[in-house]
Amino acid sequence: MQRLLEFVGIDPQRFQARWISGSEAAKFAETITNLTEQIKPLGPNRKLRDDV
Amino acid sequence: MSDPVRKQLEAHPLVPVVGEIIKIVEETPDVKTFHVTTEHGKPFTPMPGQLAMLSLLPVGEAMFSITTQGEDHLEFSIKKTGMLTDALHEAEVGQKVGIRGPYGNGFPVDFCKGKNMLFIGGGIGLAPVRSMIYHCINNRDEYGKMQIIYGARSPQDLVFKEDLFENWPKVSDCEVNVTVDRGDDRWDGHVGFVPQFIEELGPKPENTVAIICGPPIMIKFTLPIMEKLGFTDEQIITTLEMRMKCGIGKCGRCNIGSCYVCLDGPVFSLAQLKNMPNEY
């Protein structure tokens, strides 16, 4: 999926897939924190959006 | 029709007027009757049998028959069958709704004048017929004998119980016959399917118009019995349901042959239906 999104011009950093079990709260929080940090500098996404 | 509503619907026939649910009556576990009005009062004065588009703006829009009307409101009896009707059943008094209409041809009131009226309904199918029953009650001297034959799956599935057991039997020269497919401990009325019930009651075809509405399976078995009793195709009138989106004969999906149910229906005589392709 990540590769396909990259292929259609979406920054692969904007999409991540992680396998997190329901019991892995810490891993979930860590993943989200990291992802947010990585995404912030990229700015708002303008792709795959409509003009309206 | 109230003037502001008429003007708006003329200018933008596909844009609803915003109205409000002012009363909700629980008829059965899955049927509720909604009383709807607008700030201009009753949005329009439909003929019995006509339809209206009712919407919950964020959920969707669908065509419903107008069950009856009061001085200042319209009534819709709606069974839970999909996303919109589920949402409507969640709604409470005060809920804003969209409404546009009225659509279609109603029951042929002039054709029926002076005749005996036989109403046959099954399940939620009594909802559209009820508008005509009330029309006859309100203009009682213009119509002959009234007979209402109604059936539902079980006693708790009977709609309009107050009408069936209290109001309508009191109307002069009006016979009400109710049956259920399966009774329960408290049910002391008739048990059996509508078609057989009709056969037992044996209504007379002379100078009579029969208005039938119910599930397809009921209609299928009722028609041969009507024929046996001597009713002609012209004497049998029914009202159809089709998927509708626009209500004004443009969007294309409710056609049966070259008829559009929303404009040319939903009321058809059996004679008309037999001339149309069997695709409904």
Next chain:
Amino acid sequence: MMDLTQKMRDKARELLEKEEVKYVIGWEKGTFWYQSPPVFISRPEDVDKLVWDQFCINNLSKYLLDFKHLEGKIALFVKGCDSRGINRLLQDQQVQRDAFIVIGVPCPGMKDPEKAKGLSEDKADQLQLAEKCATCTTPNPVIYDELLGDEVAAAQVDDVERFARVNELEQKDPDEKYDFWKRQYDKCIRCFACRNVCPACNCRECVFDQAEPEWLGKRVVSSENQFFALTRAMHVAGRCIECGECERVCPMGIPIMSLNRKIIKDINNLFGSYDAGMNLEDQPPLGKYDVNDPEEFM
């Protein structure tokens, strides 16, 4: 090819006369000389409608789904690519193998009917192969009950050629890629021809048809069109048999196969070389688990 046409007719006549099958699905001549659309023959006297020429481009395997509930068998002719569609449907457990008879026809590659428009018939030989046939590696049917004619030699198509369009697009920078695909899918009118022709699109109810919940909005706008494109590509990932029908039938000329081939290329890189629909034994890489699978998402 004339010879094979006769063999097809004979075979069809035999099957229908012996009442072994109710229908034979093949190709017939269409409106123009460069069209050979599908035909369904149910009477022995109609078998002369069948033809085998350079324009039998339609993949007939998908039609098996229309006959799922037929009492009695059907027979159909398959080219190499079509036969991979049969394996697709069998592997997806959409059809029963004993419900139909497969008659294989080796295929030298079909000509491009779009390029033939407006040409006179005597120019037929100068026509190029259809794009979907130019990089074909399986001209001979891989599953059949009977094979008519002699096998043809498979062209040597290497990955450079097969993924040429993918490689070219991969070189672009992200904004160029996005502009390219946005422009392509802004053309999409959402007629669903690509889905309806695809043997890998065999769900009983397609997500794109579901109104509740409405996964795909019905507005024909950039976001919904691209969502449709990417979702469909992922749904056939690892199952696309590269018959190229989606791209051929697209009235708007969207290069759909570039999306599918991109996924195929990645799957080959990640899970080892795999060609969908080549046989019934190999499981699709995305349909099985192996301890050695790459784990970049863990």
Next chain:
Amino acid sequence: MKILNKQKLKDLLNSLAADATVYAPVKQDGVIRFQAWNGDQEIDLTDNALLPPKDLLFPQTEVMYKYTANGMRAEITEVAATAEKQVIFGMRPCDVKSLSMMDDVFLTKGYEDDYYKSKRENTVIISLGCNEPAPTCFCSSMGVDMTEAEGADVMMFDLGDKLALEAKTEIGENLLASASGLEDGSADKPAGGQCQLKVEPDGLAEKLAKMFEHPYWEELCRKCLGCGACTYLCPTCHCFDIRRKNIGEKGFQFRCWDSCMFSEYTRMAGGHNPRPSKKERVRNRFLHKLQYFPERYGKVACVGCGRCLAKCPVNMDITRIIKELGEVAINE
């Protein structure tokens, strides 16, 4: 009559674009479509556009009104505004003729569709006569005159390196009077081309009225894929769906093209579908064009543009179907 040297086409379009949006056939990514003129596109007048310009009057997706809704509250905040002026440049006579059918649907039988009407009234049509019909064209059988498009404001002819323009209405005259790049002149009107495909639709509607249960439909439907390409490319197909999109409290109601070829088109909330299979849907499409529309509006809903048969993945050919329908025996 006015003459335009094709080299000055841009001048003409620029001047037309001064007070209206001009739509002209542009080839982009392999497809000729009507696009808004931005001053710098390659106009392609060779073949007819792949998509008819019906979407300029009846867009594939069109916002109808906006609303806000939250819990019990709901309010319609905005109804789509009236259309702005537009000029359609290079519309073929077949497509111009299709507008008479669209007008029948959207403007007659008791209700006027305000969205369509507003666009229709604000549209000026410059029609391009056809000298060289495509192999798939059969408009001459459907009552189209390739040199005279009834309903066009200006009729235009391709003279090779020049175009001849002739005003047909007052609006057309005013338009040409103020446009640049034109010279006064005269030219012989080129004769229209010849269609290779011919059909004979007369009397078919009456026959079809007796053919609803005919086994022909069972045979015909088999190869159909059930995609909507034919309906979406058809200049006379007009079916639409009404849906909505919610974003938080706000939302809008829109309509979008729909196709009678899709299975969910007639499926009702309870699950009942009066046209459950390919057979009923294919039959409805052809009966609608050839019988129901004539019964309702007095004309066949086909202009012979040939788009459906050019693009159908399985060569469902309406000309062949008309011929076969004319020939099959019916038991009365």
